[in-house]
Amino acid sequence: MGQVMDGDRLWIDGLKFDDRGLIPAIAQDAGDGAVLMMAWMNRESIEQTLATGEAHYWSRSRQELWHKGATSGHIQRVKGLAYDCDGDTILMQIEQVGDVACHTGARSCFFTSVPASVFDGRG
Amino acid sequence: MGQVMDGDRLWIDGLKFDDRGLIPAIAQDAGDGAVLMMAWMNRESIEQTLATGEAHYWSRSRQELWHKGATSGHIQRVKGLAYDCDGDTILMQIEQVGDVACHTGARSCFFTSVPASVFDGRG
Numbered sequence: 001m002g003q004v005m006d007g008d009r010l011w012i013d014g015l016k017f018d019d020r021g022l023i024p025a026i027a028q029d030a031g032d033g034a035v036l037m038m039a040w041m042n043r044e045s046i047e048q049t050l051a052t053g054e055a056h057y058w059s060r061s062r063q064e065l066w067h068k069g070a071t072s073g074h075i076q077r078v079k080g081l082a083y084d085c086d087g088d089t090i091l092m093q094i095e096q097v098g099d100v101a102c103h104t105g106a107r108s109c110f111f112t113s114v115p116a117s118v119f120d121g122r123g
Numbered sequence: 124m125g126q127v128m129d130g131d132r133l134w135i136d137g138l139k140f141d142d143r144g145l146i147p148a149i150a151q152d153a154g155d156g157a158v159l160m161m162a163w164m165n166r167e168s169i170e171q172t173l174a175t176g177e178a179h180y181w182s183r184s185r186q187e188l189w190h191k192g193a194t195s196g197h198i199q200r201v202k203g204l205a206y207d208c209d210g211d212t213i214l215m216q217i218e219q220v221g222d223v224a225c226h227t228g229a230r231s232c233f234f235t236s237v238p239a240s241v242f243d244g245r246g
Contacts, residue, residue, distance in 0.1 A: 011235075024147055024161065026149060026158060026161065032156070033151075033155070033156030033157070034156070035149060035151055035158060035214050037207065038147065038149065038207065050237075050241055053242050078242055079239075079242060080237070080239060080242065081236065081241075081242075082236040082237070083233065083235055084160065084161065084232035084233050084235075085225055085226070085227050085229070085232045085234070086232075089161045089232075089233075091233045104208050106208070109207035109208045109209075109212075110205040110206065110207050110212075110214045111208070112206055112207075112208075113203060113205040114134065114173075114203070114204045114205070116202075116203060118173055119176050119201055119203065119204075
């Protein structure tokens with residue numbers, strides 16, 4: 001497909017990384033829109049994500065580049081990547097291999113909800 | 124509906140706020156699943172959100188409680204709230220009044236995408 005032009009990466013320069021060099025990245029299922037997880041990326045993980053088409057994050061606990069699914073097999077194939085109006089959050093559309101994003105074995109990390117009755121009659 | 128029991132708030136104690144007392148909160152459209160925005164909440168804004176059924180965040184720039192839509196009219200009616208496996212991210216299902224979540228007038232803050240061709244042939 002030819003050389004990746006430097007211009008293809010200029011948008012990364014416009015992102016706002018925090019004082020740890022990190023930016024939050026939301027992973028959403030490209031098929032049904034379920035929000036699967038949120039984790040942190042740094043520049044290196046963004047570049048690896050673009051280079052491979054598979055989501056790479058930065059593990060804050062292990063302080064290392066984290067190729068999601070490298071151990072579990074639960075790779076995330078990136079179909080799209082967007083960022084928000086002030087450039088401080090990333091949103092990816094992914095295909096989740098194995099349909100499991102969470103280390104607990106759940107499809108999505110967001111499996112604990114406040115009871116709906118909390119919001120009944122309000123708003 | 125009676126008094127809100129202290130037990131209804133215990134889950135907030137289990138959340139992981141960062142060293143600024145903040146937790147990221149994703150707002151997703153309850154109707155079609157579009158991810159509209161991500162902003163930060165603190166304990167006070169979570170409590171106000173539960174009390175009113177309308178999303179309240181913490182404005183880092185203004186250093187104050189932020190009732191989303193109080194000025195613009197673009198209130199977010201919360202239909203559901205979940206948190207992730209390690210309690211450090213919130214995900215809300217909302218009805219967006221005016222169908223505009225972004226201060227730019229866009230429906231979603233995530234209106235800037237990397238070209239899809241970046242991911243063609245990869246992953």
